[in-house]
Amino acid sequence: MEEKKLKIENRVEFLKYLDSLSKINESAILTIKKDKIESLVASADNTLILYSEFTSKSGLEDVLNIPDIKKLSRVVDTIPSNEIEFKINSNNLEYKGHGIKFKYHLFDEGFLSKPNVNLDKINAFKFDVKFSIDKNMLNQIFKGSTFASETNKIYFYTEDGQLMAELTDRARHNTDNFTIAIQKADFDLSPTPINFDNIRLLTSINKTFDISINTEYGVVVFDNLLANIKLKYIISSLTQ
Numbered sequence: 076m077e078e079k080k081l082k083i084e085n086r087v088e089f090l091k092y093l094d095s096l097s098k099i100n101e102s103a104i105l106t107i108k109k110d111k112i113e114s115l116v117a118s119a120d121n122t123l124i125l126y127s128e129f130t131s132k133s134g135l136e137d138v139l140n141i142p143d144i145k146k147l148s149r150v151v152d153t154i155p156s157n158e159i160e161f162k163i164n165s166n167n168l169e170y171k172g173h174g175i176k177f178k179y180h181l182f183d184e185g186f187l188s189k190p191n192v193n194l195d196k197i198n199a200f201k202f203d204v205k206f207s208i209d210k211n212m213l214n215q216i217f218k219g220s221t222f223a224s225e226t227n228k229i230y231f232y233t234e235d236g237q238l239m240a241e242l243t244d245r246a247r248h249n250t251d252n253f254t255i256a257i258q259k260a261d262f263d264l265s266p267t268p269i270n271f272d273n274i275r276l277l278t279s280i281n282k283t284f285d286i287s288i289n290t291e292y293g294v295v296v297f298d299n300l301l302a303n304i305k306l307k308y309i310i311s312s313l314t315q
Contacts, residue, residue, distance in 0.1 A: 079163040081107060082133045086157045088303050090148055092129040095278035095306055097144040099125045104187050105139040107131075117190035123273040123310055124190050130303040137163060140182035150177055197309060200294060202287035204264050206238055209283045212257055213274075216240055219253035220271065226250055228313060229274060231288070232266040242271065264288070268313045269295055280304050288312075 083089045092112075096103045100116040112129040141147055147168075151159070155173050162169040168179045216229070223242035230241045238260040243252030245266070267288060277284065277297055285298040293312035300306070 079135055079137060080133065081131070081135070081137075081161040081163055081168070083131055083159045083161075084157075085303060086151065086154060086159050088301065089129060089131075089159075090151060091278070091280050091301070092127065092304050093144050093148045093151070095125065095127060095280065095304075097148065098276045098278055099123060101143060101145065102182070102187055103141045103144055104189055105141055107133060107135060107137040107139065109134050109136060115189045115192070115194075117192075118273065118276065121190065122270055123276060123308060124192050126194055126307040126309070128305040138184060139163070139168070140184060140187045142180070142182050147179055150179060192309065197294065197296070200289045200292065202296070203290050204262055204288040205286065206258065206260070207283050207285050208257060210279050212255075213279070213284070215255060216242070216274075219255060223251050223253040226252075227271050228268045229271040230266045230268045231264060231286075233260045233262065233264045236260060238264070241266075264290075267293070267295070269310050270313060273308075273310050277308055278306060280306065 096114055096116055099118050103114050103116050106113045110130065110132050112131050114127050115124065117124045153175060154170065159170065159172070166181055166183070168181065170177055220242055226242055226244040228242070228244050230243065230245070232239055232241070236259060238257045239254055240257055241252055241254040244250045267290070277299070279299060280301040281299050287296045287298070295310045295312055297308040297310070298306070
């Protein structure tokens with residue numbers, strides 16, 4: 076039987092990819108395609124789903140059930156070369172090179188399951204509102220969250236031609252709130268709350284998140300792209 080080899084051309088970016096997955100779930104199914112790696116993971120409460128792609132021209136197709144993403148990241152980080160190649164065995168990933176060798180054992184196929192989400196349906200949605208938030212603005216919102224610490228909700232809405240982000244809980248009385256103007260807006264958006272804890276789990280591989288909101292179904296999508304990495308976070312909005 077011909078050996079199956081998984082080639083990674085950029086170890087540093089592969090580690091960024093694994094890190095983004097590990098923030099959402101400790102385990103993941105990696106679907107290996109001839110020109111990329113795909114994964115779909117969900118947070119523990121299923122309120123946040125991440126679809127991700129990593130460009131990897133391996134020329135093979137396979138499925139890897141990763142039991143502990145952070146553990147895999149730690150051992151990959153010991154490899155000094157940026158280009159790496161794994162041998163895919165029946166129950167492990169094997170690496171030999173640059174004076175290092177290890178075997179990382181995998182779960183059997185079927186042990187893990189993918190989140191129950193129809194990506195084609197979500198991609199076909201008409202998103203009424205689209206805007207971007209850069210990393211600096213997101214950091215400002217994080218700073219504000221230390222003040223509005225009694226809530227885990229963030230509301231996006233427009234007011235006087237400005238897009239606003241407010242940390243509060245409108246369903247509770249006497250809750251401290253923090254509001255910041257993000258940018259000018261040429262659209263109208265009624266207050267759309269999402270779980271701020273999910274925002275904390277987003278990985279910023281690029282400086283800007285592109286955000287799309289479908290107000291009919293209450294779906295918010297955060298896209299973050301790098302040359303070899305595509306991250307699509309899907310969040311359901313909350314009630315007020």
